[in-house]
Amino acid sequence: MTATRRDDVPTRGVSRAGSRRRTAGAALLAAALTATASAGCGSGAPAADARPLTYRLPPRHAGFDYQIGGSYPPARGVRVVSRDRSDSPAPGLYNICYVNAFQVQPGERSAWPADLLLRDGHGRLVVDEDWDEPLLDISTPGKRGRAAARVNRWIDGCARKGFDAVEPDNYDSYTRSRHLLTAADATAFMRLLTGHAHARELAVGQKNTAELTARRGTAGLDFAVTEECGQYDECEVYAKAYDDLVVDVEYTDRGLRRALARWGGRLSIVRRDLDVSTPDAPGYVRKVR
Numbered sequence: 001m002t003a004t005r006r007d008d009v010p011t012r013g014v015s016r017a018g019s020r021r022r023t024a025g026a027a028l029l030a031a032a033l034t035a036t037a038s039a040g041c042g043s044g045a046p047a048a049d050a051r052p053l054t055y056r057l058p059p060r061h062a063g064f065d066y067q068i069g070g071s072y073p074p075a076r077g078v079r080v081v082s083r084d085r086s087d088s089p090a091p092g093l094y095n096i097c098y099v100n101a102f103q104v105q106p107g108e109r110s111a112w113p114a115d116l117l118l119r120d121g122h123g124r125l126v127v128d129e130d131w132d133e134p135l136l137d138i139s140t141p142g143k144r145g146r147a148a149a150r151v152n153r154w155i156d157g158c159a160r161k162g163f164d165a166v167e168p169d170n171y172d173s174y175t176r177s178r179h180l181l182t183a184a185d186a187t188a189f190m191r192l193l194t195g196h197a198h199a200r201e202l203a204v205g206q207k208n209t210a211e212l213t214a215r216r217g218t219a220g221l222d223f224a225v226t227e228e229c230g231q232y233d234e235c236e237v238y239a240k241a242y243d244d245l246v247v248d249v250e251y252t253d254r255g256l257r258r259a260l261a262r263w264g265g266r267l268s269i270v271r272r273d274l275d276v277s278t279p280d281a282p283g284y285v286r287k288v289r
Helices: 003-008 026-039 106-111 141-161 171-176 183-199 210-219 235-241 253-263
Strands: 063-067 078-084 094-100 165-169 203-207 223-227 246-250 268-272
Touching (some): 063 246, 063 268, 165 183, 171 183, 183 210, 203 210, 210 235, 223 235, 235 246, 235 253, 246 253, 253 268
Parallel strands (some): 063 078, 078 094, 246 268
């Protein structure tokens, strides 16, 4: 494979779990709840698209496992699995394909055109410090189109492998852009991804970013993939927006208890270790109660 196509090399989403909270605070959370309610609830499908779906939505309140750190045989009772795009789907289950869509993993920097990496007024890369990942520059329609063309090739790979859905991560990267990107930029870019995914018969999950649930119709999103919605009391936002089509991963026992106490009978919830490791790793954790 040539250097000019390195953006097509599968790269595992190891340790992309929620050590960084993506909530915008109590005020934005309350605003998201209000906007979601006023936008209408219970659709379970993109509000902007009334046509019959050509893709499958995940089952509600189903056994879930978050395997983006490496695949392994799902436990009995699991019906929904999220795996990195470098892995293959789990046979017979509903499979979500993880794609790091709004940022560039460290080993892929040189594969991206320099002008598609966000820079500040001094020409310095704007980097997500938690993961050492430059943000994609999605500030103009032209740049969004070029960046989406690359990410959509990864989505094509998810479709070819037989995944049912895609999970584009870092939808909230605009909040780390030093005000160089906006929520409107993120929504417009997401729409380019969801339109392509739907054409490939893939559903698309909103990854975190509770403050943008009211834009789910514009963005073309179908369900939610959340990290620690129990821990940070955000589950209601996603449950209302997506009519309980929510898969949630918690990283602490406290978060799991909080999620199960109110939402255990409605949402798909699992506790994983922060590194989302495989069962042969010393720190592996998977709990459902």
